[in-house]
Amino acid sequence: MLFLIFPFLFLLTQFGFSGWPDMGELVWAFKNSFLQAFFSSVFSLIMGFWVALGLLTLHSARGRKIRWGLEILCLLPNFMPPIFILLSTLNVIDPFPMGIPGIVIVHTLMNFGLVAVLLASTIENKLGGMIELAYVEGAGRWQFLLRGLFPMLKKDFWLLGLFIFVICFGSFAVPLIVGGGRGTTVEVLIYEKIRLSSNWGDAVLLAFLQSVFIFALSFVASRGKGMHSTRTANLSLLKTPSGIFVIAGLSFLYLFGYVQGFLSGLSQISTFYELQSALIWNFIGSLTLGMSVGILSYAGLLLIAYCWPKAWFERFLNGYVAPSTSLACFCLLILGPNEGFYPFIKIPVALTLLSLNSLFRMGWDSELHALQNQMTVAYSMGASKAQIFKEILFPQLSGRAGLLAGIASIWAAGDFAVSRILAHRDLSIAMMTETLMSGYRLNQALVLSSLIIVAGLICFALCVGGSRVLGRKFAP
Secondary structure, eight states, X not given: OHHHHHHHHHHHHHOOOOOOOOXXXXXXXXXXXXXXXXXXXXXXXXXXXXXXXXXXXXXSHHHHHHHHHHHHHHHHHHHSOHHHHHHXXXXXXXSOOTTHHHHHHHHHHHHHHHHHHHHHHHHHHHHHHHHHHHHHTTOOHHHHIIIIIHHHTHHHHHHHHHHHHHHHHXXXXXXXXXXXXXXXXXXXXXXXXXXXXXXXXXXXXXXXXXXXXXXXXXXXXXXXXXXXXXXXXXXXGGOOTHXXXXXXXXXXXXHHHHHHHHHHHHTTGGGGGGGHHHHHHHHHHHHHHHHHHHHHHHHHHHHHHHHOOOHHHHHHHHHOOOOOHHHHHHHXXXXXXXXXXTHHHHHHHHHHHHHHHHHIIIIIXXXXXXXXXXXXXXXXXXXXXXXXXXXXXXXXXXXXXXXHHHHHHHHHHTOOHHHHHHOSSOOSHHHHHHHHHHTTOXXXXXXXXXXXXXHHHHHHHHXXXXXXXXXXHTOO
């Protein structure tokens, strides 16, 4: 717990506030952050709801298999590092609208699929019986949507929209690339205060105000609860085949943009000779960062399992909100040197801190609850916490922890935002790719980004394979 709240403690104890920054600049940055997060949330909900109705069209036995594949396409932008969506979108949309419109476009492409999958599951599980009854009684689709679905799920829509808003408000990688001078957000402003002007006092105050704002929104979200689940049923009333075409169209947009740019970049392969001396070392750097984050995430998830079950600890994890990227990096940047090998320590620590809570919410809590009865029986028979962890939890959880750690390692292999703050030079393929993007050499950046995929897959395979070996080795 201390590791997770370290940035907030550091923020409150390390510095005193020396004064307010330029109010015009502060209001401008907060306005930009609010506007891009608001519109990103709204458009993600609109697109996500449309796509969710398309997913609900596929409820037959054969349709379920197709739906499973479409859901993978929907979730792919969330599981891949942001740099891939950025490259694809910049390559397809030319000229690209820099500033708030550009940030909103990228955020919508990244989040609409997640919204769609969550909404489809919510509608199917919570209103299945009612939808079937309305269909039998002859209700029209729009009549049911306006008088049934929207009123009954308005809290679910509100909470999901607030969730996307918080994610986008604290986004750093996307505004850094496509924000431009007109789309400077609070995250980017903190980065500029630290890196460009070394104005630590203003950076502290901005980070504090942003953290308070995000915590307030997260507290509101944690207070809300959706309605209780019922059962799945015939959902023909909500059939919207056009939603399937939206998935196919948007997926084609970023996949085609990536492939087309990659092929164009291959024709310029000779220009990579100037980069070849750095490619090998930066590829090793990507592997090092990915594996470091994978190992730290694996250890962190198992440490959470070791501390389980404690009611207060579970409430803390469910209500915890990861610090902003700038805040986490800001604290680590001040602690100790930032040259030599130190970035390879600080960057994995920062990425683990930022991703651990997301990994917990990706099914780790469900895995722990599934073993609750076994732990209760073991405690009643006098087993110690260490014995329960070694003989019950670790063998059954190691594989799942390795899978989640592998996902974190893919994120780390494709990170450039955290690395850009904590490192003074290019240490990974992702940072080299971002440098090419900043120089408007998109096709070369697309070719180079393929090495990120290779490095991420190697790290993922090592995390998954190593965790399974450890789980079998310590199995009773």
